[in-house]
Amino acid sequence: MYIEIINEEFDPWQKLVEYKRSQLKERTNIGACSVFLGTMRDINSGDTIKSMELQHYPDMTESYLEKIIDSSTKKFKIIDSIVLHRVGLVTPSDPIVLVATWSEHRDEAFEATRQIMESLKSEAPFWKKESTDKGFRWVEPETNQTDNNSEV
Amino acid sequence: MYIEIINEEFDPWQKLVEYKRSQLKERTNIGACSVFLGTMRDINSGDTIKSMELQHYPDMTESYLEKIIDSSTKKFKIIDSIVLHRVGLVTPSDPIVLVATWSEHRDEAFEATRQIMESLKSEAPFWKKESTDKGFRWVEPETNQTDNNSEV
């Protein structure tokens, strides 16, 4: 498992190549890898976004990502996984988050990557502040976020 | 859209880096990318697999992959996609198939990549012949493959 909070632009595929080279060379039981990459769009809620500030809660972020990955690893028999998340100032088309999981069979990797992304979006302490022509604004959470989140 | 049948070992992430550089640079409406990579395992049905021959039906393969991608592209509003599939002799841990889709939002890419993989597994004309200690054998299809496939 590898988690990294990154404060500068990164190449997600290059990160995968490097991680695979160093960690996964001999894992011949791996049959599937599912990857999700989230990148910054230049439009949100109908407005042009010039740039975005990604704030997070250091320490809690890492411990929460670890918790999310642990849970999916057990549930879906994941062999290995990585989560990379950008913080700081990002501009359109910049990578924001990369989640990758490796498993024996495809169902497990597909479902684990998806669940990690959903949990990350609703639980990991990151916040986005957009810069638009009308000024700065904090991004509103997705409407499907659970109401009792603070009681988890 | 990019489809390639590859007759030698390939680096899937490097392929993604190159494709992204050449094709996707200016697509600032992309917010999500979902990738699936299938690799060769060294065990199947309880036996050690030394190597595997991937046969396919040239021409039908390409046209079928195109059909599969077209269908998912329309259904899930996919902005771009690639499918790479290995043929010939593969050995354990070799990449076999890479599917990647790009979309505005994450649901679309997740579901498109998944559907392309499922369709590819049940419709695209590829066959695997395994080399085990007991000799060669053709891989049996997954049991959930539809029975009326020949009538699609």
Add this chain to the structure above:
Amino acid sequence: MYHSLIIMVIVVKYFASISDAIGKASEKINIQPGVTADDVWSDVSKDIKYTGKVMVAVNHEYVDMNYLLQDHDEIAFFPPVTGG
């Protein structure tokens, strides 16, 4: 009858275990109008014992065994696919 003199040429392809069983990858055969995919399969498989499921495609499209062949069609017989 006049039209029984019409001879059409089709290409037949075999893949995977079916190619192994028949002992070749492809062949050209002559057929008469009205011949179905099933007729071709019965003919080409008459000397082999192949008990598995047979898929059939004509000109790179899946068809069912009632498909009526046309001149220059390419028909392919193969077991269920196992790629990915």
Add this chain to the structure above:
Amino acid sequence: MYHSLIIMVIVVKYFASISDAIGKASEKINIQPGVTADDVWSDVSKDIKYTGKVMVAVNHEYVDMNYLLQDHDEIAFFPPVTGG
């Protein structure tokens, strides 16, 4: 009463729109035993008008507003998360 003399120190952190509203990122405050997360929030937010949903975490774990604070706890108030 004797135990009213006990003073505990906690760290309070604020993020995103709540940090903007309160005008700082963190502070140390003194509390007495028996103080809940809700008590702290009422105190620190008394001069601001913040109507959004407030999440609360203590020592990097989500808790509810009834959480009873201990000495040296780190409590954080923030709006619903929007990462990924």
